Amino acid sequence: MSTTQSERLRELLEPLVTSQGLDLEEIAVDSVGRKRVLRVVVDSDTGADLDRIADVSRVLSAKLDETDAMGEGEYTLEVGTPGAERLLTEHRHYVRATGRLVKFQLAQGGELVARILTVDDEGVDVEVPGVRGRRPTARRLAFGDVARARVQVEFNRKDDESGQKEEEA
Structure with missing residues (x-):
């Protein structure tokens, strides 16, 4: 997709996405055989459920x-x-x-897996999990120290510090 088409699509679609209470995160046009696929990624602070996705999809489709x-x-x-x-x-x-x-790729090399505790304009405060019975440690990462960061999937995360799920409490 040309930069011009990408910019045009973003200019056209972003106000519509915003009007639905969502943020436009990404636009991509891919060729699949002889067909093209326009992928639009949206999100919000509260997430986007299927109803919101369907609503924004109808609005974007009509405009396109x-x-x-x-x-x-x-x-x-x-x-x-x-x-x-x-x-x-x-x-x-x-x-x-x-x-x-989150898995952080550090600008100076190396990586760090840590839980984000707080975020401000300069960076993030994280908790690095303890290894082999050691306590977790706090660390500050400036945004300039982070080359790349990706959320990690957790399958066995406990809901609260005591390890009890809400319905068990």
Whole structure:
């Protein structure tokens, strides 16, 4: 997809996504055989459930149908959320990942897996899990120290510090 088409699509679709209370995270046009697929990724501080995704999909589809932004020929519109292992690229992504386990690629080399505790304009406060019975340690990471950060999926995370689930309490 040309930069011009990407910019045009973003200019066209972002106000519509915003009007639905969501943020436009990503736009991609891929060729699948002779068809094209327009993938639009949206999110918000409170997440995006299926009803919100369906609503924004209808709004975007109507706008794309009345314009020539996708040019001639068939295409499929897919609207979704970033997914469980999202890449953190914007300040708002870090805020939304508060409490989550994140793998940080450090600018000086190396990596760190830690839980985001707080986020401010300069960086993040994280908790590095203890290894072999050691206590977790707190650490501060400035945004400039982070080359890349990605949320990690946790299958066995406890809901609270005591290890009890809410319905068991």
